Amino acid sequence: MQLTEYVADDTEVLETGCAIINATRAFETPWLPQVSAHRREMQVRHGWDGPPDRHFVASVDGVPVGVAQVETGVWDNRDLAWLGLTVHPECRGRGHGSELLERLMHVGRGEGCTKVGASGWDLPGVEGFAQRHGFERASQEVHRVQYPLELPPGLAGAAYDEAAPFATDYELIRIVGRTPEPLLPAVVELANAINDAPLDDLDMEDEVFTAERVQAYEGSTIESGHRLYRVVARHRPTGRLAGHSVVVVDIENPRLAHQHDTSVLREHRGHRLGLLVKADMMRWLDEQEPQIETLGTWNAETNDHMIAVNERLGYRIVGRELAFQRRL
Numbered sequence: 001m002q003l004t005e006y007v008a009d010d011t012e013v014l015e016t017g018c019a020i021i022n023a024t025r026a027f028e029t030p031w032l033p034q035v036s037a038h039r040r041e042m043q044v045r046h047g048w049d050g051p052p053d054r055h056f057v058a059s060v061d062g063v064p065v066g067v068a069q070v071e072t073g074v075w076d077n078r079d080l081a082w083l084g085l086t087v088h089p090e091c092r093g094r095g096h097g098s099e100l101l102e103r104l105m106h107v108g109r110g111e112g113c114t115k116v117g118a119s120g121w122d123l124p125g126v127e128g129f130a131q132r133h134g135f136e137r138a139s140q141e142v143h144r145v146q147y148p149l150e151l152p153p154g155l156a157g158a159a160y161d162e163a164a165p166f167a168t169d170y171e172l173i174r175i176v177g178r179t180p181e182p183l184l185p186a187v188v189e190l191a192n193a194i195n196d197a198p199l200d201d202l203d204m205e206d207e208v209f210t211a212e213r214v215q216a217y218e219g220s221t222i223e224s225g226h227r228l229y230r231v232v233a234r235h236r237p238t239g240r241l242a243g244h245s246v247v248v249v250d251i252e253n254p255r256l257a258h259q260h261d262t263s264v265l266r267e268h269r270g271h272r273l274g275l276l277v278k279a280d281m282m283r284w285l286d287e288q289e290p291q292i293e294t295l296g297t298w299n300a301e302t303n304d305h306m307i308a309v310n311e312r313l314g315y316r317i318v319g320r321e322l323a324f325q326r327r328l
Contacts, residue, residue: 001058001059001060001065001096001099001100001103002058002059002060003056003057003058003068003100003103004056004057004058004059005054005055005056006044006055006056006057007044007045007052007055008041008042008044008045008052011041013057014037014040014041014044015037015040016057016064017040017055017057017064017067018035018036018037018040020057020064020065020066020067020086020088021035021040021067021086022034022035023088023089023090024086024087024088024089027089028089028121028123029121029319031145031318031319033253033256033294036252036253038225038252039225039250039252039253042224042225043224045224046220046223046224047220048217048220049075049213049214049216049217049220050074050075050213050216051074053069053070053071054069054070054071054107055067055068055069056068056069056070056104058087058096058099058100058103060091060096063091064088065087065088065091065096066085066086066087066088066091066096066097066100067085067086068083068084068085068086068100068103068104069083069084069085070082070083070084070104070107070108070111071083071084072108072111072113075207075208075209075210075213076205076206076207076208077204077205077207078112078113079112079113079114079115080113080115080116080117080203080204081104081105081107081108081111081113081115081116081117081328082116082117082118083101083104083105083108083116083117083118084118084119085097085100085101085104085118087100097129098129098132098133101118101133102133104116105328108328109328113328114327114328115203115325115326115327115328116325116326116328117138117202117323117324117325118130118135118323118324119141119321119322119323119324120321120322120324121319121320121321121322122140122319122320122321122322126322127322127324130322130324133326134326135324135325135326136201136324136325136326137201137322137323137324138200138201138202138203138323138324138325139199139200139201139202139300139301139322139323140200140300140301140320140321140322140323141298141299141300141301141320141321141323142298142299142300142301142307142317142319142320142321143296143297143298143317143318143319143320143321144296144297144298144299144310144315144316144317144318145294145295145296145297145315145316145318146294146295146296146297146310146313146314146315146316147293147294147295147314147316148282148285148286148292148293148295149292149293151314152314155282155313155314156279156280156282156283156286156313157279157283159275159278159279159282159312159313160276160279160280160283162272162275163272163273163275163276163279164276166270166271166272167233167271167272167273167276169235169236169237169271170233170234170235170236170242170268170271170273170276171233171234171236172231172232172233172234172276172277172280173231173232173233173234174229174230174231174280174284175229175230175231175232176227176228176229176230177218177222177227177228178215178218178219178222178228179214179215179218179230183232183241184211184214184215185211186232186240186241187214187230187232187241187244188209188210188211188213188214189241189265190232190241190243190244190261190263190265191209191213191214191261191263192206192207192208192209193243193263193264193265193266194207194261194263195207196263196266197263197300197303197306198300198302198303199300200300200301200302202323202325203325221248221260225250225251225252226248226249226250226251227248227249227251227254227289228246228247228248229246229247229248229249229281229284229285229288230244230245230246231244231245231277231278231280231281231284232244232277233264233268233273233276233277235268240265241265242264242265242268242271242273243262243263243264243265243268243273243274243276243277244261244262244263244277245259245261245262245274245277245278245281246259246260246261246262247259247260247281247285247295248260249285249289249292254289254291254292255291255292255293255294256292256293256294257285257289257292257294257295257296258295258296258297259295259296259297259298262274262277262278262306262309274305274306274309275309275312275313278309278310278313279313282313297310297315298321301320
C-alpha cells in the first residue's frame with residue numbers, strides 16, 4: 001500500500017479522495033449530501049480551528065482504494081491522535097482497511113501521541129473491525145437533521161414563546177460573522193462551557209478555548225465559505241453572556257446548514273436558555289436563509305437535555321456513530 005499525503009493545492013489527488021468519500025456516502029449514508037470538489041478543498045485547506053489535519057490517499061498497485069486523515073491536538077489533548085479512514089466500497093474485504101489503520105497509527109506515534117481514537121457509523125462490521133485492532137467502544141453520538149421546509153408552521157415561534165417566560169431576565173443578541181472584540185472574552189467563556197457535555201468513556205482532557213482559538217474557528221469557518229450566525233443570551237442584571245447557539249450556512253450550497261456549538265453557563269441553567277436561543281436561531285434563519293433544506297446536529301447519546309431540546313424543535317434521527325479508543 002502506498003500512502004500519499006496531500007494538501008489543498010494537490011488538485012488531482014484531492015479530487016480522487018473526494019470521489020472515494022462520495023462513493024462511500026452513497027453506499028453507507030445516503031442521507032448525507034455529496035461533497036463537491038470545492039467544499040473538499042476548503043475542508044483540507046482551512047480545517048476547523050487551527051492547522052489543518054494531515055490528509056492521505058491510499059493506493060494499491062496504483063489503484064486508489066481509500067482516504068484517511070490524522071488530527072492531532074493543537075490547543076489541548078496533545079497526546080491524542082484522532083484517525084479517520086474510508087475504504088472505497090468496491091475495495092473492501094481485502095485487508096486494505098487493516099493496513100491503512102496500522103499506517104495511520106504509525107503516523108500518530110510519529111506525532112508523539114500515546115493514544116488514538118476513531119469513529120465509524122453504527123453499521124455491520126464496524127465494531128468488530130475496531131475490536132480486532134485493539135480499540136474499545138468509548139462513546140456513541142446520534143446525528144439528527146432538521147428539515148425546516150417540512151416543519152409545522154409556527155413551530156419555532158411556539159418553542160420561543162414556551163421558553164421566554166422562564167428567561168425574563170435575559171435578552172438575545174444576534175451576531176453575523178466574527179464576534180465583535182468587546183464580546184470576545186465572554187464568547188470564550190461560553191465556548192468553554194461545552195466541556196460540561198458528556199464524554200461517556202472517552203479518555204480526553206477538557207477542551208481549552210482561548211480568544212485566539214475562537215478567532216481561528218471563526219476565520220476558518222468564514223474563509224472556507226460559510227455564513228456564520230450566532231445568537232447569545234445576555235443576563236440583564238449583570239450584563240454577562242449566559243448562553244449561545246451557532247449555525248453556519250454553506251455559501252456554495254445554501255440549502256445546507258450545520259449546527260455548531262450550543263452551550264449555557266452552569267449558573268444560568270434552569271431558564272430554558274438552550275431552547276430559547278435555538279428557537280430564536282430558527283426564527284432568524286427563516287428570515288435570512290429561507291432556502292435551507294437541512295440543518296444537521298450531533299449529540300452524545302447520553303446528552304438527554306440537549307436531545308430533548310432538539311426533538312422539541314423537530315430534529316429527526318438519521319444515523320448513529322460509534323467512537324473507539326486505544327493506547328499506542
